[in-house]
Amino acid sequence: MAGDTAKPFELDQEKYDAEDSVKIICLGDSAVGKSKLMERFLLDGFRPQQLSTYALTLYKHTATVDGRTVLVDFWDTAGQERFQSMHASYYHKAHACIMVFDVQRKVTYRNLGTWYAELREFRPEIPCVLVANKIDGGALPASGARADIKMTQKSFSFAKKFSLPLYFVSAADGTNVVKLFNDAIRLAVSYKQNSRDFMDEVLQELENFDLEPEDEEDRPDQEQEQRGHPESPAPS
């Protein structure tokens, strides 16, 4: 149900293998508005004052994509430095990523490179959408607003460089939030249906990999015996 949350240790990531379940992660610096965007989409509300996300919040949502019901887990984590560099399990089995910066703070745009590099280290192939939040200019001092927004409009380069769709949104007034999330869900579902991440393949291979009790090369005598086995078909 929309807005339900769960504690991280209750998580069973095997469920993301099921067809009707996708995992979408959210990345970005602290206070860019990741949690507010979730609130806006899932609860259709915005509470201006709230503590920074502690370590992990999981939001559950049910969506309909092409007539099918899809269970969506949104993973939200704190962007604070003390939590930076996520644990691998945050990325594990994720099907899409929403990466957020704050149009009012350049540093959050500059840090996208670090977030993106870490994402690609763990999930080289999943769809990622880039989000420019706070376009309402709400918390800006009147004089600073224009300059910063101009700066951000010049900064499409990150999205272009990595071919990421870019959304200009506001969690405060709701601009583009529903579109952003619906598109992200669609991308996650289509990624899950159509492609297998290279890392998934590797992990699957490793899971299936049985060590031979002994390597043939360690048993030259037996190899000899087998080669000269009496039941081997004789060359005609």
Ligand SMILES: Nc1nc2c(ncn2[C@@H]2O[C@H](COP(=O)(O)OP(=O)(O)OP(=O)(O)O)[C@@H](O)[C@H]2O)c(=O)[nH]1
């Ligand atoms: N004006 C304006 N303020 C916003 C918007 N979205 C978030 N904020 C404010 O930005 C601050 C941080 O928002 P959060 O959603 O807690 O940020 P976060 O990215 O989840 O931060 P961490 O959990 O620390 O990583 C809050 O004071 C919000 O009220 C927005 O669209 N416009």
Ligand SMILES: [Mg+2]
């Ligand atoms: Mg948060």
